[in-house]
Amino acid sequence: MALGATAVVLATGLVGRDDVEDTLRDLSPVVVFLVTILVVSDVCARAGLFAAAARLVGRASRGRPSRLLLGVFLLAALVTAVLSLDATVVLLTPIVVGAAATLGTSDRPGAFACLRMANSASLLLPVSNLTNLLALPHLDLDFVGFAARMAPVLLVVLVVEYAGLRLLSRRELAAPVREHGDLGGPPVPLVPVIVVALMLVGFAVLSRWDLAPAWASSAAALVLVTWAGVRRLVRPRDVVRAAHPSFAVLVLALGIVVAAVASGFLGGLVEDLVPSGSSFPALLAVAVLATALSALLTNLSATILLVPLLAPLGTTAVLAALLGLNIGSGLTWTGSLANLLWRRSLAHSGRRVSSSAFHRVSLAITPVSLFLGVGTLALLER
Numbered sequence: 001m002a003l004g005a006t007a008v009v010l011a012t013g014l015v016g017r018d019d020v021e022d023t024l025r026d027l028s029p030v031v032v033f034l035v036t037i038l039v040v041s042d043v044c045a046r047a048g049l050f051a052a053a054a055r056l057v058g059r060a061s062r063g064r065p066s067r068l069l070l071g072v073f074l075l076a077a078l079v080t081a082v083l084s085l086d087a088t089v090v091l092l093t094p095i096v097v098g099a100a101a102t103l104g105t106s107d108r109p110g111a112f113a114c115l116r117m118a119n120s121a122s123l124l125l126p127v128s129n130l131t132n133l134l135a136l137p138h139l140d141l142d143f144v145g146f147a148a149r150m151a152p153v154l155l156v157v158l159v160v161e162y163a164g165l166r167l168l169s170r171r172e173l174a175a176p177v178r179e180h181g182d183l184g185g186p187p188v189p190l191v192p193v194i195v196v197a198l199m200l201v202g203f204a205v206l207s208r209w210d211l212a213p214a215w216a217s218s219a220a221a222l223v224l225v226t227w228a229g230v231r232r233l234v235r236p237r238d239v240v241r242a243a244h245p246s247f248a249v250l251v252l253a254l255g256i257v258v259a260a261v262a263s264g265f266l267g268g269l270v271e272d273l274v275p276s277g278s279s280f281p282a283l284l285a286v287a288v289l290a291t292a293l294s295a296l297l298t299n300l301s302a303t304i305l306l307v308p309l310l311a312p313l314g315t316t317a318v319l320a321a322l323l324g325l326n327i328g329s330g331l332t333w334t335g336s337l338a339n340l341l342w343r344r345s346l347a348h349s350g351r352r353v354s355s356s357a358f359h360r361v362s363l364a365i366t367p368v369s370l371f372l373g374v375g376t377l378a379l380l381e382r
Contacts, residue, residue: 002253014260023255029212030133031251035243036217037127040199041087042242043224044192046233050079050092052188054099065105065173066166072096072110073162076117081128082196085118089342094349106172109165111346111353112361116161118338119330120369123154123322127203127213130251131303131325135318138311143207149319149380156376157327157369164365191227195220251300258297258304271309278313280378283320286310287374290324291331299329299336316381323373331366333358 009015015023044050057071076096080088093114100107122129126136126146141149166173202216228234234242261267273289275282293302303325310317329335333343333355346353 002250002257005257006253009257009260015256015263019259019263020256023259024252026137027134027252027255029214030130031248032214033127033133033212033217034130034251035245035248036214036221037084038086038244038247039221039239039242040196040217040224041083041091042238043221043228043234044083044087044196045091046228046238047189047192048186049189049192050095051185053079054092054095055185056188058099058103061103063103063105065109065175068100068103068105069109069113069165069169069173070162073113073117073165076114077121077158080117080121081124082200084127085122085129085336085338086341088114088118089338090345093342093345097346097349097351106169106175107351109169109172111342111351112169113165115339115342116165116330116361116365118342119336120157120161120327121154122326123150123157123373125150125203126207127217129326131299131322133213134300134303135307135322138307138318140315143204143213149315152380153323153373153376157373160369160372161365164368165361168361168364192224195223195227254298254301255304258301262305262308267305267309270305274306274309274313276313278316278378278381280375283316283378284371284374286317286320287324287328287370290321291328291335291370294325294329294335295332296334298334299325316377320374320377323370323377327366327370327373331362 010020053075054072057075058068060071061068076088076092079092093111096110096114097107100110122132124147126132126143132146136146139146199216199220202219203213206213206216225234225239270289270293275285290299290302290306293306296302297305303321306321306325307318310321330339333339339358343353343358
């Protein structure tokens with residue numbers, strides 16, 4: 001569908017050749033990062049890193065569902081922040097579901113923890129979500145500066161998200177635990193842990209020189225693929241499949257289509273809706289606008305459309321938009337591709353989540369999380 005829309009845009013001349021070249025040039029570093037971080041995540045999964053982490057969480061829970069939820073919640077937040085939200089919904093969610101079955105407890109709280117953290121915990125680092133990477137050139141912040149500004153906001157959001165999940169999952173958490181098996185298995189693989197840690201350091205160092213995170217993620221992917229290949233954990237076709245080239249094409253196609261509509265009535269309409277100022281009501285209006293656009297266009301398209309319009313208002317306005325693009329995207333199925341990938345991952349694990357169950361959680365938590373997150377951002381600006 002995205003390729004078809006791109007073909008129409010190009011055939012009708014809605015976007016010029018120069019605009020297409022500029023769009024592809026701007027998006028190329030983001031797409032390279034996307035491809036390589038997906039490969040890094042896949043190799044980590046094949047090496048048993050996610051499974052080992054889930055085992056540690058399961059053993060630490062000692063069979064108590066509330067402890068298991070807390071452990072999964074923190075693990076999902078960590079995976080999202082370091083390896084991006086796609087790793088959480090595609091790779092971690094099935095493992096969490098399997099671990100819950102082994103421990104004899106409900107998998108719904110843990111599965112929803114993965115979903116909520118995939119969107120909300122992606123606030124912390126520029127590399128946690130493609131929306132952050134797309135917005136980074138419009139921010140007067142480097143990698144460390146971005147994390148420092150978002151850390152207090154994320155802390156508040158995490159408290160809200162966890163409290164909401166505990167409240168909504170109280171029946172599952174109070175249910176008696178059935179007989180469960182032992183979460184045995186090999187220990188945490190050290191090489192992937194070390195490579196991922198060095199990759200994070202590389203992100204911070206390279207940002208000081210205005211170099212794209214794709215350089216660090218590409219180096220990490222190369223090292224891990226070589227290491228895993230020697231141990232016969234991956235084959236060339238596995239690497240290609242893990243890179244999800246269709247996802248990369250989707251991002252590029254969305255960029256071209258949004259470049260076309262941004263120069264038309266939609267761009268003008270959104271520009272008219274953008275509030276001015278940096279007061280709490282103005283920042284909240286920006287976040288709500290970003291949430292609405294995410295529901296209509298998905299958060300990637302909304303980022304490409306909205307962030308350039310907000311850039312003249314300054315860094316705080318763009319960060320408020322990211323709260324809507326990340327937290328707010330969890331409000332509807334179409335807000336983020338991560339939501340749809342999460343549902344597909346559960347289906348592959350033999351689990352089905354109805355729209356009513358999804359919206360019961362999203363409508364209860366998302367507005368509160370977004371409101372308090374924006375409030376924290378506004379308070380820090382005083």
